[in-house]
Amino acid sequence: MIVEIGHFALILAFATALAQTVLPMWGAVSRDPSLMAMARPSALITFGLVLIAYGALTMAYIGSDFSVANVVMNSHSSKPLIYKISGVWSNHEGSMLLWVMILVLFAALVALRSAEMPERLLASVLSVEGAIAAAFLIFIILTSNPFLRLTDLPAEGQGLNPILEDPGLAIHPPLLYLGYVGFSVAFSFAVGALIHGRIDAVWARFVRPWTLLAWIFLTLGIAMGSYWAYYELGWGGWWFWDPVENASLMPWLMGTALLHSTVVMEKRDALKVWTILLSILTFSLSLLGTFLVRSGVITSVHSFASDPARGIFILGILTFFIGGGLVLFAWRGPSLKQGGLFAPVSREGALVVNNLFLATSAVAVLVGTLYPLVLETLNGNKISVGAPYFNLTAVPLFVVLLMLVPFGQSLAWKRGDLLGVGQRLLAAFGLAVLAMIVTLAARQGGPVAAPLGIGLGVWLIAGSITDVFYRSYRRGLSWSSVLNRALGMPRSAWGTALAHAGMGLTVIGISATVWGVETLAVVSPNEALSVGPYRVSLEQAFKRTGQGFREEVARFIVMEGDQAKGSIETSKRIHTGREMPTTEAGIVTYGLGQLYASVNDILPDGKVSIRFYWKPLVTLIWGGALVMAFGGMLSLSDRRARIAVSVKARRTMPAPSEVSA
Amino acid sequence: MKAALRLFFLAWLVVLPAYAVEPDEVLQDATLEARARAISSELRCLVCQNQSIDDSHAPLARDLRVLVRQKLVDGESDEAISGFLVDRYGDFILLKPRFSADTLVLWLAPFAILMFGGFALFQVSRRTLHDKAAPLDQDERRKLTALLDDKDKPTS
Numbered sequence: 001m002i003v004e005i006g007h008f009a010l011i012l013a014f015a016t017a018l019a020q021t022v023l024p025m026w027g028a029v030s031r032d033p034s035l036m037a038m039a040r041p042s043a044l045i046t047f048g049l050v051l052i053a054y055g056a057l058t059m060a061y062i063g064s065d066f067s068v069a070n071v072v073m074n075s076h077s078s079k080p081l082i083y084k085i086s087g088v089w090s091n092h093e094g095s096m097l098l099w100v101m102i103l104v105l106f107a108a109l110v111a112l113r114s115a116e117m118p119e120r121l122l123a124s125v126l127s128v129e130g131a132i133a134a135a136f137l138i139f140i141i142l143t144s145n146p147f148l149r150l151t152d153l154p155a156e157g158q159g160l161n162p163i164l165e166d167p168g169l170a171i172h173p174p175l176l177y178l179g180y181v182g183f184s185v186a187f188s189f190a191v192g193a194l195i196h197g198r199i200d201a202v203w204a205r206f207v208r209p210w211t212l213l214a215w216i217f218l219t220l221g222i223a224m225g226s227y228w229a230y231y232e233l234g235w236g237g238w239w240f241w242d243p244v245e246n247a248s249l250m251p252w253l254m255g256t257a258l259l260h261s262t263v264v265m266e267k268r269d270a271l272k273v274w275t276i277l278l279s280i281l282t283f284s285l286s287l288l289g290t291f292l293v294r295s296g297v298i299t300s301v302h303s304f305a306s307d308p309a310r311g312i313f314i315l316g317i318l319t320f321f322i323g324g325g326l327v328l329f330a331w332r333g334p335s336l337k338q339g340g341l342f343a344p345v346s347r348e349g350a351l352v353v354n355n356l357f358l359a360t361s362a363v364a365v366l367v368g369t370l371y372p373l374v375l376e377t378l379n380g381n382k383i384s385v386g387a388p389y390f391n392l393t394a395v396p397l398f399v400v401l402l403m404l405v406p407f408g409q410s411l412a413w414k415r416g417d418l419l420g421v422g423q424r425l426l427a428a429f430g431l432a433v434l435a436m437i438v439t440l441a442a443r444q445g446g447p448v449a450a451p452l453g454i455g456l457g458v459w460l461i462a463g464s465i466t467d468v469f470y471r472s473y474r475r476g477l478s479w480s481s482v483l484n485r486a487l488g489m490p491r492s493a494w495g496t497a498l499a500h501a502g503m504g505l506t507v508i509g510i511s512a513t514v515w516g517v518e519t520l521a522v523v524s525p526n527e528a529l530s531v532g533p534y535r536v537s538l539e540q541a542f543k544r545t546g547q548g549f550r551e552e553v554a555r556f557i558v559m560e561g562d563q564a565k566g567s568i569e570t571s572k573r574i575h576t577g578r579e580m581p582t583t584e585a586g587i588v589t590y591g592l593g594q595l596y597a598s599v600n601d602i603l604p605d606g607k608v609s610i611r612f613y614w615k616p617l618v619t620l621i622w623g624g625a626l627v628m629a630f631g632g633m634l635s636l637s638d639r640r641a642r643i644a645v646s647v648k649a650r651r652t653m654p655a656p657s658e659v660s661a
Numbered sequence: 662m663k664a665a666l667r668l669f670f671l672a673w674l675v676v677l678p679a680y681a682v683e684p685d686e687v688l689q690d691a692t693l694e695a696r697a698r699a700i701s702s703e704l705r706c707l708v709c710q711n712q713s714i715d716d717s718h719a720p721l722a723r724d725l726r727v728l729v730r731q732k733l734v735d736g737e738s739d740e741a742i743s744g745f746l747v748d749r750y751g752d753f754i755l756l757k758p759r760f761s762a763d764t765l766v767l768w769l770a771p772f773a774i775l776m777f778g779g780f781a782l783f784q785v786s787r788r789t790l791h792d793k794a795a796p797l798d799q800d801e802r803r804k805l806t807a808l809l810d811d812k813d814k815p816t817s
Binding site: 242359361363368385389394609 | 710713751766768772
């Protein structure tokens, strides 16, 4: 019964999403307030209905309702509760439903936080959100229905794939989707503004928090996925330039550009047309990512969405929204008024350069990802585009961009003083060069790229510190008041500084991978190996059973000099049920580095074929991403990001004394 | 989504439980081994999802790794080895596509876009500077004076 309610709610949601699309837009065009007033309630109702549908599916999973095909194929009554819940999005149908639920959640949030928004803009925005939701709802209902019942009822489900039974992976898809789908808000606002014909700094103020929110989630989602690949896939890599990874990186790059251009628009009322275009492109890349992964064009035989009908359906949705958005842009864009002039050397100018590099790198990733597909369609020639291509195209663009970041951060709005900025950054530059020389000297004979990368990372961090310092420091002030001024800086300024410093940490982590040590060997018990600064010796290999699996474990003792530091275990695991073998890597963190063990084989005579890595500073790769996301959150919590508060608070209470920066 | 994809290529891997570069494959000569690793990291494992033979666990990848090492020991150059493999398996095996008519757009696109974008920016910034310098015409001047006068009046 619950399943039928869910199914019915899903179909109803399609109807209300259609109403949400048509009525408010009609109202916005004909300036009919009563039709426009439909926008808010219909968005909330659509969300409520999708929530019911999603809840019903989750209930079916929790209650192990094996009359539902989707549950049978992806769950098992003996699973822990958390994997029953995450099982919902472990498959195509459920994850599409999650996608739509997050989409309508965003629409509902926009509706709830819209008190200060012009009625026509709100009506257009929610109408576009409704159209996207309707398109994906009908896609689910027609091609990917998770509520289908079986006539032959099995007694037990087939179980979740063991590789998906991982807490990290359980939260990875929701994070990623919150990012992807969050950019739909910027898209809807862009289309709304194009229809509305008006766009100004207030528009940017409405859009920026949503873009920032989506960006934070996407950053976390990508970092999470990367760490998961690192510990689960068992060969110690953390980024593979895989099409699926690229699908999430492209919207991130474009979204980062959007985030920066929105700032320019909010502060200076400039770059309007470009910001609108970026909003459309960012969400287009999110849709493209959904298409690439869901249609199976790239992954061909191994994809679970190998049904061509689904691919064509999503391609249709994609064409409609991307094409429609771009056509509308071409038609209405030129009529938007440009504002805010600025000199080429200025904060605005720097952000334009930032946008140029980010957008170009996103295109480079796009070209590399789609090229084999397009070429094969055109002339049948099959080529591969792998990591070496991206390392030669996108990576140099990143490097140049990151070298410029501290300059942009320190330049003034409107008209900057490059010479002055250069002088301010001298200390940061010196620090970066020092870091390079020191690492070069300490690691003689190593590749030169690594010290350069370390220097770049230090440059970014020192550049952020310089920025904070010069915002707070004035000649003659005592150090305590400088500190007070620094603490009183707007949170968005801290957010910028932290996000850029976080990027610096990630760059250092990536650069240090070059110094990683790999040791391959077949060892007998008590035989020792050296791995970087450590020595490991095989304690024993033994068999063990756990909940839902049995495994052969190799346990090693880790020594530093003569001192035992601990132990590390890696195993070959067979998951009962599906009888599926996996390799469980052993990871131990020492300082910022990690010792990584992956067993190849446990031989009958007790010898173990093993692969060890020492990865210095590797945790900085993901730690830096966390710092970036935290910077984003700080910026999001800035009072100025909450437009309604800033307007009301001023009226009702005296603003708390704020130290001006 | 990513999870799903990985799942599938993992499912592929685990059916064939062999492992990337095994100890018995490693060459004694460190220089040759380093070259072998460099070559293999740019060769695609043909039966895997976007993996190099250096990373892959598949038997075919192992065969190719051994083949590459054999040829290195025989004194062949890096180019000769990848040339041999391309003859045998086609361009598909190269993770770094060769520069050819087919890949012209692939290799040039990022730089073309950067150049084009940079040029467009240069043009726009020149125009902006020019706009800025444009003096007010008579009509605008009159309006400005009127506005300024208006503002000076105590009533407003």
